[in-house]
Amino acid sequence: MRRTGVVLVVGLLVVAAGMLVASLRVNPYFYFAAYVILQYVVIASAWNILGGYAGYVNFGTPAFFALGAYTAVFLIQSVRAPLPVLILAGGLVSALLGLGIGYLTLRLRGVFFSIATLALSIVLQTVIINWEFVGGSRGLSVIRPSGPPFGNYVTFLFTVMVFLAVVAVTTARFIERSWIGRGLAALRDNEEAAECMGVPTLRLKLFATTVSGFLLGVAGAPFPYYVTFVDPNSAFSLDYAVNALAMPMIGGTTSWVGPIIGAVLLGTAQQLATVTISSEMNLFIVGVVLVAFVVLAPEGILGLVRRLRRH
Amino acid sequence: MNAILEVEDLSKRFGGFTAVNRLTLHVKPGERFGLIGPNGSGKTTLINCVSGSLPVDGGRIRFDGHDITNLPAHRRTRLGIVRSFQIPKPFTSMTVQENLDIPLEYAAHRRSREADADAAEILRSIGLESKAHLRPAGLTQIEMRKLELARAMAARPKLLISDEAMAGLSSAEVDDILAILFRLNEQGITIIMIEHIMRAVMRFSERIVVLDAGERIAEGTPDQIVRDPAVEKAYLGE
Numbered sequence: 001m002r003r004t005g006v007v008l009v010v011g012l013l014v015v016a017a018g019m020l021v022a023s024l025r026v027n028p029y030f031y032f033a034a035y036v037i038l039q040y041v042v043i044a045s046a047w048n049i050l051g052g053y054a055g056y057v058n059f060g061t062p063a064f065f066a067l068g069a070y071t072a073v074f075l076i077q078s079v080r081a082p083l084p085v086l087i088l089a090g091g092l093v094s095a096l097l098g099l100g101i102g103y104l105t106l107r108l109r110g111v112f113f114s115i116a117t118l119a120l121s122i123v124l125q126t127v128i129i130n131w132e133f134v135g136g137s138r139g140l141s142v143i144r145p146s147g148p149p150f151g152n153y154v155t156f157l158f159t160v161m162v163f164l165a166v167v168a169v170t171t172a173r174f175i176e177r178s179w180i181g182r183g184l185a186a187l188r189d190n191e192e193a194a195e196c197m198g199v200p201t202l203r204l205k206l207f208a209t210t211v212s213g214f215l216l217g218v219a220g221a222p223f224p225y226y227v228t229f230v231d232p233n234s235a236f237s238l239d240y241a242v243n244a245l246a247m248p249m250i251g252g253t254t255s256w257v258g259p260i261i262g263a264v265l266l267g268t269a270q271q272l273a274t275v276t277i278s279s280e281m282n283l284f285i286v287g288v289v290l291v292a293f294v295v296l297a298p299e300g301i302l303g304l305v306r307r308l309r310r311h
Numbered sequence: 312m313n314a315i316l317e318v319e320d321l322s323k324r325f326g327g328f329t330a331v332n333r334l335t336l337h338v339k340p341g342e343r344f345g346l347i348g349p350n351g352s353g354k355t356t357l358i359n360c361v362s363g364s365l366p367v368d369g370g371r372i373r374f375d376g377h378d379i380t381n382l383p384a385h386r387r388t389r390l391g392i393v394r395s396f397q398i399p400k401p402f403t404s405m406t407v408q409e410n411l412d413i414p415l416e417y418a419a420h421r422r423s424r425e426a427d428a429d430a431a432e433i434l435r436s437i438g439l440e441s442k443a444h445l446r447p448a449g450l451t452q453i454e455m456r457k458l459e460l461a462r463a464m465a466a467r468p469k470l471l472i473s474d475e476a477m478a479g480l481s482s483a484e485v486d487d488i489l490a491i492l493f494r495l496n497e498q499g500i501t502i503i504m505i506e507h508i509m510r511a512v513m514r515f516s517e518r519i520v521v522l523d524a525g526e527r528i529a530e531g532t533p534d535q536i537v538r539d540p541a542v543e544k545a546y547l548g549e
Contacts, residue, residue: 179416186413189402196362196396197466198388198418254404 007173011166018162022155029275031158035226037267038161039219043240044247044259045168046215051245052253053181054208055188056105060117061244063124064094064213066235068220073134073230076142083145083160083222090221091214098213102206109191118241125236139231142224157226164222168215173256175211184208185254216244242283243267246290252302261301315340315501316361316392316470321370323356323525330356332525333370338470343496344503345516345533349545353525354505355397358472362394363387375469388418391469395459395476401447407458408434408443414466430465437461437491453484460491470501477508485511513537521545 022031043061051057068090075081075089101117108116129137148156175181186194187201195201224230243266251262266286273281297304314337323331331353338344346354359365361372363384371380379387393414402410411430415421421429434440437457442450447458456476463471473492477485489511496502506512512519513533521529521536523545529536536542 182409182413183417185404186402189404190400192364193396193400193402194413195384196364196388196394197414197462198385199413200383200385200417202383 007170011170014166015159015163018159019150022151022159025151025155028154031154033271035154035158035161036271037264038158038165039223040243040247040263040267041165041260042161042168042215042219043244044251044263045165045172045256046212046219047244048248048253048256048259049172049175049215050208050212052248052258053176053184053188054205056109056205056208057111057114057245058101058117058212059114059241059245060101060119060121061216062236062238062240063117063121064097064216065220065223065240066128066232067094067097067124068217069223069230069235070128070134071217072221072224073140073142076224077133077140080145083225087160087164087218087221091218094217094220095210095214098209098211098216099206101213102209105205105209106202121236121241125232128232128236135230137232139229139234141229142227144225144228153225157222160222164218168218169256169260171211171215172259175208176256180204180207239283242286242290246286248300250289250293250300252300254299255302258300258302265301313340314338315342315375316503317371317373318357318361319371319373321357321360321372322368323353323360323365324368330525331360334522334525334527336520336527338501338503340501341496341499342501343492343515343517344501345512345519346503346505346522347507347509347512347519347536348522348528351524352522352545354522355474356525357522358394358474358503358505361387362392362472385417388414388466391467392472393418393463393466393468393470394472395463395474397475397478399447399455399459401455401458401462403447406444406446407439407450407461410447410458410462411465414462418466433461433464436494437464453480453487456480456488457491460488464495468500470503471495472503472505474505475507476504477506477511489515 043065047058047061071090071093072086075086104116105113128134134140144153150156183194183199183204186197186199187204191201223235227234247262247266248259250266251260252258266289269285270282273285293300316338318334318336321331321334322329334357348354356365360367363382367380371378373379374390374392377390379390402413408430411433412426415426415429416423431440431443434443437460439454439457439461442454447455450458460476477488480488485508492502492515504512504515516533519531519533519536520527521542528541528545529539
């Protein structure tokens with residue numbers, strides 16, 4: 001219980017630090033870039049709950065992220081709902097999709113599950129392309145509400161994302177350390193043996209897909225206000241699928257720390273490359289780094305550190 | 312009817328192939344029960360149905376007063392039916408001790424601190440205490456089989472189904488595993504042994520059922536079974 005208190009305090013401190021940084025008003029591009037990196041902390045942590053803890057590799061991250069974003073677009077277009085409502089609604093709708101995906105695990109495992117999630121992303125993108133109310137294939141301009149609670153809208157969104165990152169990381173950490181995390185690890189190692197040792201595998205998988213989906217949706221919900229122009233190509237970008245998988249893999253999938261390390265390292269590298277070289281360098285960097293890690297350090301940076309410590 | 316496990320009229324088909332055909336079988340509390348039969352006779356399918364890994368196509372299964380025919384496997388484990396696997400299926404990312412923590416926590420409902428003490432005790436009783444903090448990948452064949460049994464013990468079974476726990480072991484190692492199973496039985500655990508090593512089944516079992524092509528062809532004490540012409544025919548042909 002005391003541990004939980006410490007985590008809460010640390011989380012609040014991080015949010016407070018974020019607000020402080022927001023009030024500094026350094027170069028606006030800094031907040032813009034930091035938002036993207038924090039967004040990837042949320043995405044990588046969320047992906048890892050299913051992909052890392054439970055071992056179900058989800059290639060459909062864009063579907064969940066975009067569902068969160070488009071739920072927000074829908075609510076902005078229809079009732080001009082405030083940001084907290086957008087985030088909550090985006091999370092819940094994506095959580096429902098996650099629950100549906102969870103039932104797929106009854107029949108699909110391993111690579112077949114991954115293919116199904118990839119297909120899901122394509123199907124959903126097609127639906128959005130043909131839905132004019134949320135912009136269809138041409139996309140839609142979103143006007144930010146005037147007068148954010150503090151600072152300008154970009155620094156405000158930056159602070160919101162700090163908060164969401166804290167929520168995602170704390171959730172991942174809690175799951176990992178609880179009986180749920182131990183059960184997920186057992187079913188990742190061997191699903192049949194886990195079930196025969198008393199682990200309610202289906203219930204745990206549904207939990208993992210739902211929570212993972214919720215957090216991915218949450219990450220996507222502020223996206224319309226961040227970019228102010230949402231179109232299917234940017235919301236369903238392949239970047240999300242690749243980064244969501246690459247960041248935890250590079251950091252280390254067995255611990256909540258791994259996705260943070262991966263998201264910060266890779267996210268920063270991508271931002272630097274975008275500014276200094278070109279935006280096309282993004283995925284190139286991810287590709288090269290991912291291949292290097294899969295070959296040289298399959299357990300990520302955390303595994304590398306653990307191995308060095310043992311010697 | 313004084314039985315801990317009652318299998319009534321059980322059928323399991325895979326497409327057009329009938330693996331278990333209207334089989335009825337009763338196991339008494341505390342019994343040492345042997346299940347033998349040639350390869351493909353339906354032994355493993357039968358226990359997959361009993362443990363809940365496979366749904367049945369017909370018939371009922373009762374355990375300890377409960378109808379478990381449609382229960383998911385983890386609920387059966389919690390009621391007390393625990394199996395070990397023919398090919399060991401350890402949790403590879405965990406240490407030996409953590410492997411035991413899973414059933415202790417999920418099946419026997421022990422809190423994590425009590426679980427550590429329980430796991431240590433089980434490992435001591437089975438002779439794996441020095442390996443408690445190793446990963447399964449660092450174990451030998453016999454240690455892997457022992458881990459499989461230790462993990463099953465950690466689920467606090469009333470009925471332990473041992474699926475070929477001794478295949479491929481040396482004769483001294485077979486004796487080792489047999490001693491463990493005898494000791495568990497003395498503690499009141501009912502044991503179903505599926506085994507191809509005749510010396511082991513014959514020594515261990517009080518009663519044996521012989522399956523062939525998904526049907527029971529013989530039942531009796533080990534002595535009766537070895538003299539049964541139907542059994543000889545199933546194993547050796549005419």
